[in-house]
Amino acid sequence: MTQIIPDLATGTDPAAQRASKLAQITEAFGNPFHVTQFDKRDSAAALHAQHKDLPAGEKTEVRAAIAGRVMAIRNSGMFLDVLDDSGRLQVFHPIKDVAPEVRTLLGLLDLGDIVGVEGSLRRTPRGELTLDADRLVLLAKALESPPEKYHGLKDVDFRYRHREQDLVATEKSRLTLRRRSLIVRAIRRALDERGFLEVETPILHATAGGAIAKPFQTHHNALDIPLSLRIATELHLKRLVIGGLSEKVYEIGRLFRNEGISPRHNPEFTTIELYQAYVDYEEMIRVTELLVSESCRAVHSGTTCTFDGVTLDFTPPFRRASLFDLIEERTGVDFRLIVTRDAVAAEAGRLGVPVDPAHNRGQIIEAVFGHTVEATLVQPTHVLDLPKEISPLAKAWPDRPDVAQRFETYCNGWEIANAYSELNDPREQRRNFEAQAAQKAAGNPEAPGIDEEFLKAMSFGMPPMGGLGIGIDRLVMLLTDSQTIREVIAFPTLRPLRP
Structure with missing residues (x-):
């Protein structure tokens, strides 16, 4: 976990910048980590499904409340993409018309922050279902930057070590x-x-x-x-x-x-x-x-x-098939007829199958199967x-x-x-x-x-x-x-x- 050093809050380090924003938010609105709940009545996927037939440019009187992670910030916060566990929904704030405190909060948001948003639904002229927000609540500040859009696809080790970021x-x-x-x-x-x-x-x-x-x-x-x-x-x-x-x-x-x-x-x-x-x-x-x-x-x-x-x-x-028949099909050898362990080992060696001296007859036959048959069973x-x-x-x-x-x-x-x-x-x-x-x-x-x-x-x-x-x-x-x-x-x- 990144350690936040207050003295560096005015520097260019991303973590320090986020810490500085958290301090400003706390001073202006209170500590976001003290918020205990948000009435999340809707999910992004459900809203998309319920309003799939809403024509482009149409407004509704439907009120919705969603919560999730900020995945995109455009036009100084005018547009946000919020991701919950079902999908994304676009959120719109008319910057010129919102209250000053909302404008201030939008200016302090970062990618990865957790927000709750409430407002009415419409579909933009370009066809994007959008929540016109009249209430915005910061529920948790992300103190570490999220991965870039395709980071998870490029750095496999990072994906497995930080699965929470990979999932986002x-x-x-x-x-x-x-x-x-x-x-x-x-x-x-x-x-x-x-x-x-x-x-x-x-x-x-x-x-x-x-x-x-x-x-x-x-x-x-x-x-x-x-x-x-x-x-x-x-x-x-x-x-x-x-x-x-x-x-x-x-x-x-x-x-x-x-x-x-x-x-x-x-x-x-x-x-x-x-x-x-x-x-x-x-x-x-x-x-x-x-x-x-x-x-x-x-x-x-x-x-x-x-x-x-x-x-x-x-x-x-x-499909059903006998292990011995499958081996015989691949090698021409019927190991049912080879009784002793040493004879089975010799035949396996002839087929190029490594033989462990400690293995018994059955284990050697199993090794032959693995070497000659397994990969063919699609x-x-x-x-x-x-x-x-x-x-x-x-x-x-x-x-x-x-x-x-x-x-x-x-x-x-x-x-x-x-x-x-x-x-x-x-x-x-x-x-x-x-x-x-x-x-x-x-x-x-x-x-x-x-x-x-x-x-x-x-x-x-x-x-x-x-x-x-x-x-x-x-x-x-x-x-x-x-x-x-x-x-x-x-x-x-x-x-x-x-x-």
């Missing part, structure tokens, strides 16, 4: 974040209408589980115990179903993973996770298609949108039959124990959803947890430990169920044509600027 300057930023809200609302409405119960689960975990990711660590002083920020909501949500709170639960919330930052990754991000008893992953496919298509309708009034010049069609049903596609070795919380097919009853949904080459028929055998789950704990002991920071509380809950009796997770941020990116995740998160994680 960039209409697309406002539209994107508002569409995000519409998408979340559509997901919530679709699930509520189908009998799902929205719940909340802990963010602080004694054992971070439900995913393979490196957690953020913290410490609880009063209990004197280490804790992790959650990397998934899965295990607690399952425990609520086990307890019979509801057979259908969901949570929309933040997850935290101490990993890299990229155009598709932010250390904290939002997901919707849901679980439904007595169904399998086939029902989760239907729910995925419902939520994605309803999200698209919420912002596009249909099931298609354009991303980076490509039309994406979210009309159900989506239209929504459910990728079925993932290796069981990379699906420790999923059931395997009885006749194919190395293949999970699981799918991932891809679009534009990105994974946007992950779901499976949930494993409910506590004995097998313990073995899977123990294998992950061994990886953790061997130095893998992403491998979770053994969650004894969840295993105890499973042992109490867990019904068969389907589970689904959808990445809200990536879905919003697709539906708003945003090229980076930072566009769809109001305040993305950034490295602090060095002094």
Whole structure:
């Protein structure tokens, strides 16, 4: 924040000039920051809509009161553009006819100031809906200059660090974040209408589980115990179903993973996770298609949108394809026939896929898929039959124990959803947890430990169920044509600027 130094108030520094104007306003009219309210009866957008048929040059007897930020000052304050959360409206003051105190206040206004205005509506001869003001109230003085008109488009780092200024300057930023809200609302409405119960689960975990990711660590002083920020909501949500709170639960919330930052990754991000008893992953496919298509309708009034010049069609049903078939189509190799880990690694190497010596057979096959197939999945596609070795919380097919009853949904080459028929055998789950704990002991920071509380809950009796997770941020990116995740998160994680 800029520090205002009174001794510089007469200089040319913009902040000092604004401080000088504030001092003059305070002396003449009182401190604007002492104003607590303004009767804002109207919005700019509503006024434009209500009077869209008003002919050019016509006056009305309609009284209106708006409030917002001064975005333009023309002709010594005769014309102002005021921006509220719905749009802009032109305000007119006849400088020669207004009271002297109003003329004085207009001369002390700056771009960015917050004002309340009241008057009557007309449409100018040039066709601009205008508020002829007879009352002007300064509600807050902007002590820092706003960005220039296109500043937000040029300086990306500035936009993300000062989102409040970006929102004022960039209409697309406002539209994107508002569409995000519409998408979340559509997901919530679709699930509520189908009998799902929205719940909340802990963010602080004694054992971070439900995913393979490196957690953020913290410490609880009063209990004197280490804790992790959650990397998934899965295990607690399952425990609520086990307890019979509801057979259908969901949570929309933040997850935290101490990993890299990229155009598709932010250390904290939002997901919707849901679980439904007595169904399998086939029902989760239907729910995925419902939520994605309803999200698209919420912002596009249909099931298609354009991303980076490509039309994406979210009309159900989506394409389905086996992971192994997709790899074979791209490489000519059927990895179902390659049984041993070393043979899979050798084939992956031949295909030019880097192989981590610590990876098992399933992880190598996953890497081959990522290297050869992912980028080709432009239209929504459910990728079925993932290796069981990379699906420790999923059931395997009885006749194919190395293949999970699981799918991932891809679009534009990105994974946007992950779901499976949930494993409910506590004995097998313990073995899977123990294998992950061994990886953790061997130095893998992403491998979770053994969650004894969840295993105890499973042992109490867990019904068969389907589970689904959808990445809200990536879905919003697709539906708003945003090229980076930072566009769809109001305040993305950034490295602090060095002094």
